[in-house]
Amino acid sequence: MLKQVLHDGIQWMLKPWGLCVSLYSRRGSCGIMGIMSLKYNIIEGFVRFWNKVSRDGVKRRIYEHLEKPPVVQEIPSYLYKKFNVSKIELGNDLLFVIGPRKNPCDKAVLYIAGGGGRAKPGKRHFKLVSRLVKQGGLTVYLGFYPCAPDVNVRFSLRWLQKVYAEMLKDFPSKKTVFAGDSAGANLALSLCNRVVSKPAKVIAVSPAIGFAHGEVRKPLEAAEKSDPLISMKTLDLILDSWCKNVSLDSPDVEPVNINYEGYPPVQLFYGTKDMFFPHMDALIANIEAGGAKLEMHRKNAIHNWPILQETREGRRAVKQMVDFIERQVIR
Numbered sequence: 001m002l003k004q005v006l007h008d009g010i011q012w013m014l015k016p017w018g019l020c021v022s023l024y025s026r027r028g029s030c031g032i033m034g035i036m037s038l039k040y041n042i043i044e045g046f047v048r049f050w051n052k053v054s055r056d057g058v059k060r061r062i063y064e065h066l067e068k069p070p071v072v073q074e075i076p077s078y079l080y081k082k083f084n085v086s087k088i089e090l091g092n093d094l095l096f097v098i099g100p101r102k103n104p105c106d107k108a109v110l111y112i113a114g115g116g117g118r119a120k121p122g123k124r125h126f127k128l129v130s131r132l133v134k135q136g137g138l139t140v141y142l143g144f145y146p147c148a149p150d151v152n153v154r155f156s157l158r159w160l161q162k163v164y165a166e167m168l169k170d171f172p173s174k175k176t177v178f179a180g181d182s183a184g185a186n187l188a189l190s191l192c193n194r195v196v197s198k199p200a201k202v203i204a205v206s207p208a209i210g211f212a213h214g215e216v217r218k219p220l221e222a223a224e225k226s227d228p229l230i231s232m233k234t235l236d237l238i239l240d241s242w243c244k245n246v247s248l249d250s251p252d253v254e255p256v257n258i259n260y261e262g263y264p265p266v267q268l269f270y271g272t273k274d275m276f277f278p279h280m281d282a283l284i285a286n287i288e289a290g291g292a293k294l295e296m297h298r299k300n301a302i303h304n305w306p307i308l309q310e311t312r313e314g315r316r317a318v319k320q321m322v323d324f325i326e327r328q329v330i331r
Contacts, residue, residue: 036301037312044273044302047228059231065119066237072120072144079126083133090162093146098129099139107325108139108171110163110199112191114182114206114304116234117156117242118148125181127309128318136322141167145187148241153187154252156242160191168197177325179203182304183238189255189266198264203321205269206304207255210279211239211248219278227275229303235275256283260290267324268294269317271301295324 036044051058075096079085086097111129113121121142129140143163145156167176176199180188185207192202210220224232243253251258256279260266266287270280287294297320299305299313306317 036299040301040305040308040311040313043308043311044228047302051228056231058228059234062229063231063234063237066116066234067118069115069119069147072122075121075142076123076126079130082130088166090143090159090166091146093159094144095163095166096142096144097139098133098142100133100137103137104139105137106171107136107175107177107200108141108167109177109179109325110141110143110160110167110188110191112143112145112160112178112180112184112187114180114184114307115147116238117153117183118238120144120147124307124309128181128307128314131309131315131318132321135318136325138322138325139171148238148244152244152246153190153242154246156187157191157194157252160187161194164191164195164199173197174200177201177203179205179321181205181307183208183242186253186255189258190252192263193251193258198262201265201267201325202263203267203269203324204255205306205317206271206274207268207276207283208235208238209254209256209276209283211235211243211254216279220275223275223278226273227303228273230275256286258286258290260287260292263287263290263292265293265295265324267297267321269297269299269306271299271303271305273301274303276303 047058073094075085075098079098084099084101088095088097109132111132113125115121121144129142132138132140141163143160145159147156164176178188178192178199179202180186182205185204188202189204189207192198210216220235221232224230239248246253248254249257268284270277284294284296297317301313305311306314308314309318
């Protein structure tokens with residue numbers, strides 16, 4: 001049996017069938033953050049092991065996926081079978097409106113999938129959206145927003161503003177929620193900054209922050225070593241294309257630089273093994289300084305852990321999102 005001892009005292013063991021299981025929790029994983037589930041540890045452990053034996057093979061695959069993203073023009077067939085689905089063309093891009101067949105609630109979510117501003121939604125996004133619709137009775141607007149290298153982030157935001165205008169035809173702003181993961185979380189926060197009629201809530205899952213070059217960039221470079229998914233090479237690919245002709249300090253790019261005065265309540269999910277974790281305190285401080293109510297869910301986990309719907313943590317995150325949306329006042 002092969003043993004791999006990784007950073008901060010984590011001991012991963014490679015089982016004969018090729019899965020890595022965490023035997024001991026990392027310091028800080030108990031208490032508020034909690035011990036991660038076996039399935040989560042298997043996933044993270046396998047990713048770390050594969051990076052170890054393949055010279056960052058997982059990070060390379062993610063870079064290659066974003067460099068040449070697959071063409072995605074449709075949602076899975078199971079969503080059509082389970083829910084009411086409308087397919088709308090907005091310009092050259094697609095918007096899918098997905099809602100329950102029975103007993104829909106009176107709230108709608110604009111869900112903005114991550115993908116570095118270069119890739120369309122993937123299978124884990126579809127699973128998460130499916131659970132939001134099923135568990136919350138929510139109507140979800142899932143946009144296949146325009147991406148780099150064809151456009152930059154500001155073009156994407158203008159398109160999402162059109163999606164929000166479509167939502168407001170059927171739902172008042174006080175019944176709407178912006179939500180997104182990774183780059184989609186950035187878009188959710190920045191879109192809220194742009195619109196006059198604010199949504200009732202914003203949900204941000206693992207926002208990508210601390211983009212600026214210079215001294216601000218150094219914490220990202222240091223944290224890259226503990227992040228098994230994202231490399232600085234991948235980050236530079238995103239910045240050079242999606243952020244083309246836009247200052248990296250702009251609130252359209254950098255959520256830390258948004259003025260959160262007048263913002264609705266924000267729910268924030270993040271992990272301590274995320275390359276963007278070092279700048280999370282600055283984001284939290286800025287949201288609170290603006291007077292917005294903030295609910296945080298921090299885990300000793302990797303980037304975007306809530307979209308792992310095969311894990312207990314991912315499924316619980318969806319329940320927390322639904323509860324956040326349904327609540328009138330944050331506890």
